[in-house]
Amino acid sequence: xxxxxxxxxxxxxxxxxxxxxxxxxxxxxxxxxxxxxxxxxxxxxxxxxxxxxxxxxxxxxxxxxxxxxxxxxxxxxxxxxxxxxxxxxxxxxxxxxxxxxxxxxxxxxxxxxxxxxxxxxxxxxxxxxxxxxxxxxxxxxxxxxxxxxxxxxxxxxxxxxxxxxxxxxxxxxxxxxxxxxxxxxxxxxxxxxxxxxxxxxxxxxxxxxxxxxxxxxxxxxxxxxxxxxxxxxxxxxxxxxxxxxxxxxxxxxxxxxxxxxxxxxxxxxxxxxxxxxxxxxxxxxxxxxxxxxxxxxxxxxxxxxxxxxxxx
Amino acid sequence: xxxxxxxxxxxxxxxxxxxxxxxxxxxxxxxxxxxxxxxxxxxxxxxxxxxxxxxxxxxxxxxxxxxxxxxxxxxxxxxxxxxxxxxxxxxxxxxxxxxxxxxxxxxxxxxxxxxxxxxxxxxxxxxxxxxxxxxxxxxxxxxxxxxxxxxxxxxxxxxxxxxxxxxxxxxxxxxxxxxxxxxxxxxxxxxxxxxxxxxxxxxxxxxxxxxxxxxxxxxxxxxxxxxxxxxxxxxxxxxxxxxxxxxxxxxxxxx
Numbered sequence: 001x002x003x004x005x006x007x008x009x010x011x012x013x014x015x016x017x018x019x020x021x022x023x024x025x026x027x028x029x030x031x032x033x034x035x036x037x038x039x040x041x042x043x044x045x046x047x048x049x050x051x052x053x054x055x056x057x058x059x060x061x062x063x064x065x066x067x068x069x070x071x072x073x074x075x076x077x078x079x080x081x082x083x084x085x086x087x088x089x090x091x092x093x094x095x096x097x098x099x100x101x102x103x104x105x106x107x108x109x110x111x112x113x114x115x116x117x118x119x120x121x122x123x124x125x126x127x128x129x130x131x132x133x134x135x136x137x138x139x140x141x142x143x144x145x146x147x148x149x150x151x152x153x154x155x156x157x158x159x160x161x162x163x164x165x166x167x168x169x170x171x172x173x174x175x176x177x178x179x180x181x182x183x184x185x186x187x188x189x190x191x192x193x194x195x196x197x198x199x200x201x202x203x204x205x206x207x208x209x210x211x212x213x214x215x216x217x218x219x220x221x222x223x224x225x226x227x228x229x230x231x232x233x234x235x236x237x238x239x240x241x242x243x244x245x246x247x248x249x250x251x252x253x254x255x256x257x258x259x260x261x262x263x264x265x266x267x268x269x270x271x272x273x274x275x276x277x278x279x280x281x282x283x284x285x286x287x288x289x290x291x292x293x294x295x296x297x298x299x300x301x302x303x304x305x306x307x308x309x310x311x312x
Numbered sequence: 313x314x315x316x317x318x319x320x321x322x323x324x325x326x327x328x329x330x331x332x333x334x335x336x337x338x339x340x341x342x343x344x345x346x347x348x349x350x351x352x353x354x355x356x357x358x359x360x361x362x363x364x365x366x367x368x369x370x371x372x373x374x375x376x377x378x379x380x381x382x383x384x385x386x387x388x389x390x391x392x393x394x395x396x397x398x399x400x401x402x403x404x405x406x407x408x409x410x411x412x413x414x415x416x417x418x419x420x421x422x423x424x425x426x427x428x429x430x431x432x433x434x435x436x437x438x439x440x441x442x443x444x445x446x447x448x449x450x451x452x453x454x455x456x457x458x459x460x461x462x463x464x465x466x467x468x469x470x471x472x473x474x475x476x477x478x479x480x481x482x483x484x485x486x487x488x489x490x491x492x493x494x495x496x497x498x499x500x501x502x503x504x505x506x507x508x509x510x511x512x513x514x515x516x517x518x519x520x521x522x523x524x525x526x527x528x529x530x531x532x533x534x535x536x537x538x539x540x541x542x543x544x545x546x547x548x549x550x551x552x553x554x555x556x557x558x559x560x561x562x563x564x565x566x567x
Contacts, residue, residue, distance in 0.1 A: 025530075030530060054544060057536075057537050058525060060535040063351075066351055217351045266351060269352050270345055270353055
């Protein structure tokens with residue numbers, strides 16, 4: 001039986017298949033629907049200091065091979081998350097990664113400290129890359145100096161495993177990745193959604209209440225896969241692949257590109273059984289290819305890895 | 313799954329549910345995997361229970377998702393999540409209920425009509441559509457045996473029944489003696505807003521079944537929200553049935 005145990009910093013998971021932030025709520029919404037027993041971890045809806053109502057509807061529009069969303073980080077706020085949602089999530093028996101977003105390095109520090117001191121939180125994902133909230137110019141996710149400040153603040157606030165969720169919407173993702181690694185991030189989640197829009201011709205208005213939204217789903221998969229390939233070849237901390245992956249084949253591609261784990265998100269909407277199917281599929285693949293552990297799978301399409309295999 | 317054409321653009325589908333599928337209540341919906349080529353499932357109101365272990369969906373062919381469902385061969389196995397969402401509040405015994413449906417909104421009230429009739433409740437029904445072709449009153453439970461005329465139809469073009477909108481009929485119905493104690497409505501947002509306004513003026517409690525684009529169907533993604541007096545609520549998990557006095561009606565109708 002192949003061993004799917006996956007380690008990201010101090011986070012140990014029974015499989016590399018995580019559930020992406022924003023798609024599973026706080027977890028219990030999907031109780032009895034998703035098989036949490038095989039899932040590596042759930043990443044919660046992003047938490048902000050204060051409750052957020054989110055954007056005006058419509059918040060969703062389907063696209064060819066994808067989905068645009070502009071939820072606007074609707075969440076219950078830190079206080080209610082700590083008092084209610086976190087306990088409920090912890091009862092699911094799967095590691096909980098708390099996703100947080102601040103509007104300044106200080107806020108990121110405050111949030112990381114507050115969720116980090118809770119035993120129910122296995123790790124923290126810093127969401128600097130939501131395309132649906134303010135700061136139109138010089139976004140944080142493209143700014144290595146801002147990323148250094150944010151990660152440093154969070155690092156100083158907690159010893160829990162920290163992953164920074166990057167944006168695909170940047171011309172120089174490597175500088176951002178480097179900055180995060182140097183500032184003490186334990187991992188990088190690559191990556192969030194890409195901005196996009198559709199127009200409702202009947203109403204002659206943007207289809208989304210927020211005008212633009214984040215593109216997820218199958219259409220995003222090759223874009224984020226290329227970024228995982230790039231980032232995993234550049235940093236020495238683990239990369240968590242995310243973006244439109246829907247089945248075992250997609251998950252294998254992310255892992256082969258160098259991701260140490262993957263996140264399933266939009267695919268859950270059509271197929272809540274996808275995480276369990278992917279876990280089963282990975283086991284079968286490893287058995288058929290005589291791979292005993294995740295180390296043998298991660299980065300298997302990379303040149304440096306192939307040379308390594310050939311010489312041993 | 314079987315299907316029957318009930319109008320030029322609508323089908324009535326009947327599904328044989330798995331044994332573990334709970335019996336749906338009026339107001340609830342299912343999220344249906346209509347096609348592998350689409351990113352999202354499609355939510356449909358449960359539009360009837362023709363026999364134990366079965367349920368109906370009444371679907372208008374409107375876009376890719378609904379067409380994909382209609383194109384499935386009879387006997388296909390279809391992935392269905394549900395029943396999801398909340399339920400209508402049933403009336404007190406003896407009260408008259410008024411059901412107001414616009415177009416495909418008839419789908420959202422058909423199971424309620426069945427439940428109310430089975431429970432011995434008195435109902436009156438108003439069904440509207442743009443033209444006579446869009447009227448779906450004929451799929452509602454039979455009106456036979458009723459002492460009073462309990463169904464009225466309206467068309468915007470006057471091709472059948474009352475010439476005008478169902479809200480015209482509603483104003484009349486609420487003004488009559490033996491007026492309804494409760495209003496239930498489903499239809500386009502403009503109709504729901506108008507019905508809610510008229511019911512509020514008459515002091516009659518009113519519930520609306522809302523339709524919205526959905527992703528998860530279980531309250532996780534927060535994609536299908538509607539503005540209420542206590543903030544945004546998810547149509548899938550806080551609804552789809554809402555007391556119309558809770559809704560911010562000005563925001564219900566999209567500019």
